[in-house]
Amino acid sequence: MISKTDETLGIIGNTAITHALSSSLRDGSLSHAYILIGPSKIGKATLAIRLAQSVNCVVENQGLACLECSQCTRIAAMNHADVEIITPGEEAETDTSTGIKRLKELERDVALKPYEGKKKVFILRDLDDMRNENFNVLLKVLEEPPADVLFVLTANQYEYIPGTVLSRCQKFDFLPVPSFDIVQALTKQEKITEEKAFSLAILSNGSIGWAIEAARxxxxxxxxxxxxxxxxxxxxxxxxxxxxxxxxxxxxxxxxxxxxxxxxxxxxxxxxxxxxxxxxxxxxxxxxxxxxxxxxxxxxxxxxxxxxxxxxxxxxxxxxxxxxxxxxxxxxxxxxxxxx
Ligand SMILES: [Zn+2]
Structure with missing residues (x-):
């Protein structure tokens, strides 16, 4: 089990991304919007949560989440008034889906002050599934948000994300996690044999999230x-x-x-x-x-x-x-x- 994150932010693999973000967290130079792009179950959502924890954590740990304070634990349990996961592409066929309704409300809600934390964090997941016309809503939301708001967007690939959205975010590309790192993580964290970890690493094709689920x-x-x-x-x-x-x-x-x-x-x-x-x-x-x-x-x-x-x-x-x-x-x- 990890306690107090280091510069990996507790993420397995993709250290170039986590190190860059940790250093921004440390010197307080975080951007207001990020887009994390890569295949599913590779750590994008976990990293988004770590960012939300890090900006709201109340323990001095060089700007990185301690994972133990009440802010960190409430965010991990998704029981925090200022951190929200929205999936705007959910049931994309209907305009009345909760994801889209919520996205439209954000135009108003970004202006509200954080309620219990230091920053409001909106995690907008799986943007590839979103219908084209709704990206205009997203664009308005991303326009000049207040300083106490952080957006973390995730998508599987670039193709369906308009350039206008990409240009408003700092982009990070996730790569498949190397087998070696997956084997190490599974044997250490999930306590499975090296042989089983090796099989899962091969089958996972670099998807650490899948490998962990399969180990369990x-x-x-x-x-x-x-x-x-x-x-x-x-x-x-x-x-x-x-x-x-x-x-x-x-x-x-x-x-x-x-x-x-x-x-x-x-x-x-x-x-x-x-x-x-x-x-x-x-x-x-x-x-x-x-x-x-x-x-x-x-x-x-x-x-x-x-x-x-x-x-x-x-x-x-x-x-x-x-x-x-x-x-x-x-x-x-x-x-x-x-x-x-
Ligand atoms: Zn904390």
Whole structure:
């Protein structure tokens, strides 16, 4: 367990970001708005909370959160009147979603004085999901906020964030956390064996948040390995079999969008594993997956895998960015392209 954060702010990986922010916290030169960009479960939300704690902490710790005072603990429990997490892209199809309503209210609320802390902190999560026209609301909110307000925005990628929003924030790009750091964190904090930590580090693909969740809940890994092995088996199906596999996933889209997007990122991870295997890398491959990799990899080239990764990523972007996507057609096209 960490007590009193140091310059890493208690975040695993991405030290260039945490060191830069710690030094701004130390000399009081924090900007009024930040945007943290990177894949999900990589530490963006945790860092946003650490910033909120650091600016409100009442213990002298060089401007960094002590994690123990009443301010820090209340913020960690999200039980603090001046720290709020808003997800403006939630239920983006309707204009009456709580996230958007709340964002509109912020125009008025930023002017209010902090109630129990030193600074009001608004954490605006997952901006990629926000509808285009609502970015104008966000822009107004970000315009000249009072000095006692801090905005921390998060997004998975740049593509859907207008330049006008980006230019009002200081930007930080999160990178996948190296396997070595994940193994160290899991063995130390989660007290799991090195062998298990190593497997999780490989499967997590640099997503420390996923690795921690999986270390605490075996069913997450079991399900993920099952999905990977289903996908690997599907690669040997004929075209009809592949399309049926794609259709099954597509049908889940309107019920559970994030599950479907998760399946696509699982596919990308599997392609990456295949690429490593083809290139002769055995250290980043799970021993239990070697046999099925050996069977599949014969019919793939590195070039083919690169194309498959691109197509899978395009499918993800399409499902993410269009207001009313057609998941069935998207998956059918993906399966046809994988087949060829
Ligand atoms: Zn504190």
């Amino acid at each position: 809940d075996d069913s997450i890994v079991e399900q993920y390995l099952r999905d990977r092995s289903d996908f690997a088996a599907m690669l040997a199906y004929d075209l009809q079999g592949k399309i049926a596999y794609g259709e099954k996933i597509a049908n889940l889209f309107w019920r559970d969008r994030s599950l479907v997007l998760g399946q696509l990122s699982m596919m990308i991870n599997w392609w990456r594993t295949m690429m490593l295997f083809l290139q002769g890398n055995r250290t980043d491959v799970l021993p239990e997956e070697e046999e099925s990799l050996r069977q599949i990899c014969g019919s793939y080239t590195v070039f083919g895998i690169v194309a498959a990764i691109k197509k899978t990523r395009d499918t993800m972007d399409y499902l993410n960015s269009i207001n009313n996507p057609n998941p069935r057609i998207a998956f059918e096209a993906l399966m046809i392209s994988i087949h060829s």
